[in-house]
Amino acid sequence: MFALIDCNNFYASCERVFQPQYEGKALVILSNNDGCVIARSNEAKALGIPMGAPAFKFRSEFKKHNIKVFSSNYPLYGDMSHRVMKILEKYTPNIEIYSIDEAFLKFEGFEYFDLMETGLKMRKQVRQWTGIPISVGIAPSKALAKIANKIAKKFSNKTGGVYCIDTDEKRLKALKWTPINDVWGVGIRHSKKLKALGVKSALDFVNLPDSWVKKNLSILGLRLKRDLEGAPTIQLEEFAPKKKSIATTRSFKNTITTFSDLEERITTYTLLGAEKLRKQQSCASAIYVFVRSNPFQKQAEQYRNGFTFKLPYATDSSIILNQYAINGLRNIFKSGIEYKKAGILLLGLTPSTSRQMSLFEKDTTKHSALMETMDNIHRRFGPHRMKLGSQDLKQTWKMRRDYLSNRFTTEINEIIKVK
């Protein structure tokens, strides 16, 4: 049996643990730089605040409905996520941490255990130890566990936050209840195609002939169908797959107009990206640089452009990646534009160990030693301590985080105060 554990409105719940005055109140969390809404409490959802709502457009709405706004506080969410996962790990050795707020657990040889009871215990313990409410969906396969979780959450009054699909009757009822676009792994494109054919629910999907599914949705579609039929087919991925591309992009607090300011930003993003690259032990074989103006500033001249460099050989050197990034920037920079956003993408990632050597390779071992030193310094003393010459040494660019709460669990000077 599989269980999917999902933290309810995770970011909002993290904020509430340390600021219980917002329990039951509408609150939203904004993306990096306070750009748009990335998380909402149930109350904010009920008020009709959409996901991705641009903050500046909804400011009056927030005020009108007395919605509490938070900047995203990743040190806090990351630590709380780690605590939740640590507790879940006590229940089974087989766990797949699926995202910051979701995990699949596999219960093997637990046939004589009452998993419903285990689910309730898990929920109670996570809530007591961390303050985070979770929902638990239990079923014979991962795809069904996802559905069970949705039911547990949606009907929490009845289910107590835990739902188990353990009979065929329950399975069919659950499939009938689930719209096709809510099925795990069915993208917008596929669900449109399926809906056009009259496939509205997960049950309709399961009733399609195997051959049709395989032909139109590939072997992955067929595996999903098996999973929904109750035969576990999609397996637990206990090791997070390496990212196939790495992006570092930001909006600026104030617009930028000069090349040197943009150069500084691009260098910083490239260094951040390169560090992520080395952390997962990959090399990039291409780098994409882009800039754009502020589309909401209608009266200003609009401009957006990007440039991709195919590197002569895959590398993880910040120095080399940055040379190409800046060259790319030179190609797309246009003066007289008020730039609002820029970023880099590292593409064509290959494992560091299997990269091809090239005759004219400049990437020397000196670089890798230097990169390792840089990464170590950043790990020990915090980010941005060591910079390249093209980065601004005096000015530290600040992310816009006007509504940031304390880092209650990772900074001793920001812990809660009690009277």
Place this chain on the structure above:
Amino acid sequence: MNKQNKIIFFNPSQESGKGLVLAQEGISAGFPSPADDFKELRISIDKEVVKNETATFYARVEGESMKGAGLDNGDLLVIDRSLEPEDNKIAVCFIDGEFTVKRLKVEKDCLYLMPENRKYEPIKVTEDNELTIWGVVTYVVKKV
């Protein structure tokens, strides 16, 4: 051809590489350190006060309401949320929009939050109060 231009090969020496073996405890006049077998990890305060890492949180005391229990202004509290709140335990509570630290006093059908300072009144928790017992205090760290 001139014979003097003949290439001469030098063979690498096979002699090197006989490095010394590092003796961890050193060789002190034929007798190993008698303490080597008794090496243990240094004392860790963290290990002593944090019994359950995933459920442990910290708070700073503000005010004097628990002076009698040794909780002074500015002290650091270690809170273990995995412990069940019980009568006579010191707990961090959230009551009516504010965090407070008090000793729990459980009476028949009634809960009191007891200060340990005469200048403060006990708080009787009624239906009108919104109370969450946030976590049980296990240690207090203070600067002397």
